[in-house]
Amino acid sequence: MxxxxxxxxxxxxxxxxxxxxxxxxxxxxxxxxxxxxxxxxxxxxxxxxxxxxxxxxxxxxxxxxxxxxxxxxxxxxxxxxxxxxxxxxxxxxxxxxxxxxxxxxxxxxxxxxxxxxxxxxxxxxxxxxxxxxxxxxxxxxxxxxxxxxxxxxxxxxxxxxxxxxxxxxxxxxxxxxxxxxAVATSKTPTPTTKPPRTNPWRDRTYLAYVATETVLFLDDAVFKVGLPLWIAHATSAPHGLAPLLLVLNNVMVVALQVPLARFATTTRAARKLLTPLSAAFALGGMAMAFSATGGAATAIPLLTVAAVAFTLAEMIHATVSWELSVALAPDTGQGAYLGVHGLAQSAQRSVGPLAVTAAVTIGPAGWTCFGGFIALTCLIQDRLVRDRLAPTPLSVPPVTVSEQ
Structure with a gap:
């Protein structure tokens, strides 16, 4: 695969x-x-x-x-x-x-x-x-x-x-x-057996979790829309910095995504990453805001800090999302639940450009609110999933991974 x-x-x-x-x-x-x-x-x-x-x-x-x-x-x-x-x-x-x-x-x-x-x-x-x-x-x-x-x-x-x-x-x-x-092809359960819930559309906790995920996926729009527009219209940094920051983003993901995965080997560990994720989003928003307050010598390092912070947020969120989206779903409805979870990233593709464009239009205060709002959403998600998660970290038995 x-x-x-x-x-x-x-x-x-x-x-x-x-x-x-x-x-x-x-x-x-x-x-x-x-x-x-x-x-x-x-x-x-x-x-x-x-x-x-x-x-x-x-x-x-x-x-x-x-x-x-x-x-x-x-x-x-x-x-x-x-x-x-x-x-x-x-x-x-x-x-x-x-x-x-x-x-x-x-x-x-x-x-x-x-x-x-x-x-x-x-x-x-x-x-x-x-x-x-x-x-x-x-x-x-x-x-x-x-x-x-x-x-x-x-x-x-x-x-x-x-x-x-x-x-x-x-x-x-x-x-x-x-x-x-396996459940569908097995024998009919006895009347005393209650079939597990597999309809995510009736699972209010999971739907609320997906709603918070839509907000956390907004980092994608930062690199595709927000950074280029902000550099061009609000800072003294050269326009050529935008593609260089995109390269930095890609290099960091290739180099660090796998090492970061070791910090989410259990569901509990993945949930705890929501706190540093909140800090990364807040830092990225503040760095973007301050990058417009000085000349190029100030803007370039601050924009770089913002790009690093949002890239760290992207990688941490990906790690957390992979684990929580499965841990919150019943074994017999993983496909349906992950399908609903996929709506978060799809919806972000429409909402994201509007959100970052609004931040650019408002100015430094817009980016501070942008980062702060996503940071707050991280903490809300932590509270939302805490009681739902079972004490056992994993529900799927391990098998050999195909390399094809």
Whole structure:
């Protein structure tokens, strides 16, 4: 599965960095059309997370993942066949739906396969995925030097081929044990046996937890939207600092995500990380605020501190989220629960840009409130999950991790 993650993310890196340019220069869409297409496709894609999780509780996980990868491949190839706006919108929406479903399914695979090592496995997976993104982005940058329509089309074709390759590689992966399917195929329980609750939509605590997760995922918008806008409009730092801070973010994740995973080997340890996570968010917000109070000599180091703080927050939150999202879910409903949890990251893609844009517009006070609000949400989440968590840290028996 780690090889699959690398191949998948290389393809995604090829396309993510040029999608807007493709629709602009190859499909000849206006700025408003491109923005609408991205917004609508993203909104439809939100449904992919709960849908993928629910299907994985009912059918073999690897087969569902193969189907999703093929859907993504077909959607990408279909974009090459037309410049009609309605069709481009439909194909992009299908691809977005598959992308969000694939994200949940790969997390669920790790949960079922890695057992007690699930947090470390997810950390390794994320490191490999980041490396794939970087390789894909470098390849895309090289191709874009040509500046031709054919170059854009080949990048999109490469994205589609990566999904086909991922589907073929998934065929070689063993099917992990599924508590939900084991219960479904077992004999009917006696009348005195109460079936476990597996509907996350009726679990108020879990839904509240997912709501707090939506706030904690806002760090993603900081690097994609907030930092570049803040550097350009509010500080004296050179504009070229923005991509350098993105590189710093990627390097830190690749170098530190796996070592940080050792601090969340149990559910209790993962929950305790919410306190330093709160501090990291608060520090990042304050550093962003103070970066606008002086010249370039002051702004550059403070922006660097902000980037480091938000990157630490990103990595700590990823580690905590991997463990708590599973620990709060019943064994027989892991797919459905993780699917609902996937809504947090999907929703953030819409809410995040608005939140950081508001912080930029308000000014230094906006960033102080931004960091402080997320820091407070960390503490609220800690209080929310404390009583729900069982004393036993893990609920999934360990099995051998597949490296395919």
């Amino acid at each position: 780690l090889t699959i993650a690398l191949v998948d993310r290389i393809g995604s890196g090829l396309w993510a960095s040029v999608s807007v340019l493709y629709f602009t220069y190859v499909s000849s869409l206006s700025v408003a059309q491109v923005g609408t297409l991205a917004a609508v496709a993203g909104a439809i894609g939100i449904a992919g997370a709960p849908l993928g999780g629910r299907l994985a509780d009912r059918f073999p996980l690897t087969r569902v993942l193969i189907a999703v990868q093929l859907l993504r491949a077909v959607a990408s190839l279909a974009l090459l066949t037309t410049n009609d706006y309605a069709l481009l919108l439909a194909f992009s929406a299908a691809g977005s739906l598959g992308d969000r479903a694939a994200s949940v399914l790969t997390r669920l695979y790790a949960t079922r396969v890695a057992g007690a090592d699930r947090v470390r496995y997810q950390a390794v997976h994320r490191t490999v995925a980041n490396a794939g993104w970087a390789l894909g982005g470098l390849a895309a940058a090289t191709a874009l030097a040509l500046g031709t329509a054919s170059a854009y089309q080949w990048l999109l074709a490469g994205d589609a081929l990566s999904f086909i390759a991922s589907a073929l590689l998934t065929l070689r992966c063993g099917e992990p044990p599924s508590p939900s399917r």
